[in-house]
Amino acid sequence: MTQTGNNTTLEAHELECIRDDRILFSNLGFRLEPGQALVLEGRNGSGKTSLLRILCGIRLPEAGMVTWGATDIGKLGADYHVHTAYVGHRDGIKLDLTPLENLAMARALGKPSDITLEAALEKVDLCGFEDVLTRNLSAGQQRRLALARLLVTDTVLWILDEPFTSLDTHGIKVIEKLLEQHTASGGMLAVTSHHAVNLNNTPTQTINLSA
């Protein structure tokens, strides 16, 4: 399902990020291979979200660069984005659309995966909510819908900002299972989380930005 090889390595080189005059981090580097996970830890405001947005290519680092298969992601543009999926602070779903409509839009924005939209909803435990307006779902259900976006396109690198926000213990288990399946099939993860992330079967590197 996902391609493997040298061209799917994510590397960060000497990244520096400054916000409001404060150096959040500098000289930060790492290397992420298929099947691996990167977990970012740190206090509020330590730059976790900023780092994820730099990895997405939304934000420019003050210095340094991010490469995908040894090419600068700024140069790759859409050729990089086709391999990535991002779930940020904000869910990235429209409250006035139904879950199915939301997923259809998300799928059209990337390279479609083989899974049907209904099956994607089932995987995040949203069976039976296909045609309800998203506005009427609970916060946890909305978050799970946002995470279902990850499944409807065929991507290697998942970049997740606090994926477990507003999820209950059952929801967290469901999502953790999805993440493990993803890395098991050669996918990559970059995650920030307040909760301890339980990825027992995945080789994980942790970066603490407060240190």
Place this chain on the structure above:
Amino acid sequence: MNSDSLTRAYTLLLKRDLILAIRRRAEMLNPLLFFVLVTSLFPLGIGAYPELLETIGPGIIWVAALLAAMLSLDGIFRSDFEDGTLEQFLLSSHPVSVLVLAKVLAHWLITGLPLLLVAPLLGILLGLPADAIRTLLLTLLLGTPVLSLLGAVGVALTVGLRKGGMILSLLVLPLYVPLLIFAANAVDTAAAGLPVTAHLSFISALLVLALSLSPLATAAALRISLS
């Protein structure tokens, strides 16, 4: 990504924005009401002398159209920015400018096109002759897409700001000047019974220019605003 999937994304996004507009249709009416209201304030403010109204009618209607379009501009990107879907467009595997074009087209269908429906009514209120009203419709048809296209650049630049509205008008209104001049004058000229082909060609040229350049500028502006 091949062109098939791009076409699919384009049509789906267009459809999505239209569905959203229909689900919140009360908001759709506001710019339209504003357009009618502002136009009908002028006779009250300056006196209902038929000759005077006929002279300044085209200008009034077009200025009101500019303002109505401007008030509705924020809707192109604001709600998508707030719920995070705008980010997703930037991270899609399609050219952002094409997605922008779909959104602007949807915005025009929702807010620009309806202006054409009430414009004849306003023309009659201000006593414009039939020829002038026909030209008014033509200029609105060609001109309102320019308002949406140019406005999109301004909204893209201000979407991340808490108080973007006032600045938006400062950015966008000066850019509307050429369109205002030619469109209002075309209606004037038609009222005098003269041909307006030259005016319409110029407005069409503006439309083509805006159509080709503004999506690129808007896409670049969105990348900057969201970074």
Place this chain on the structure above:
Amino acid sequence: MFNNFFHKLASPKYFYGFSGRLLPWLATGFILLTLAGLYYGLVKAPPDYQQGDSYRIMFVHVPSAWMSLFIYVVMAGAGAIGLVWRIKLAEVISISSASVGASFTFLALVTGSIWGKPMWGTWWVWDARLTSELILLFLYLGIIALHNAIDDKRIAARATAILAIVGVVNIPIIHYSVEWWNTLHQGPTVTKFDAPSIHLSMLIPLLLMAVAFKLYYLMVVLMRARCEVIERERNTGWVKQLVESQ
């Protein structure tokens, strides 16, 4: 060699030193040329046979009007360079130009209106050039407002660059549509600011003043850019050294 020079110039540290050495020369040139221009313009040049002495405001008005357009183009050009090649110095030059350009535009408007008073009998006439100048002022103000509204300096510089580029595409369109509108509504008024066959005794001070204004712009933009560079680079070693050495 040229490439090397520009590459070095683009580094903030080198720019700071280089511009510091350049400033006194620019200031001297500006003062000398202004004095010469004013002397030739106000003393040497003969009075106009129609306008008497009141035309002499031209020596300020016309160069300001030239500068207002020139600076806008420079601003958009520098902004584009900053956007495409991510050269911070270009961003700094671009944004430092905005308020200088706005001031020149304002000066052109005020002097134009003062010049118009004896000519037209009122302070303001919707003359094509004054109207274009007014819209140009709005464009400048939009850029300054946008820059002030965005907290992050780098994002602000990049956003204003986009706006300046959009503006620069629009300026010719605005200019010609205003001109066309003017001929339509006013009939062929005497274009007072046009001097089809200007006498040499008037041309020389005009050109002197134009060059003096260019030097002034260069001087002010360098001064502002130096402040901006120091502020942006305050976390770097060379700025800290500089502060300690003083």
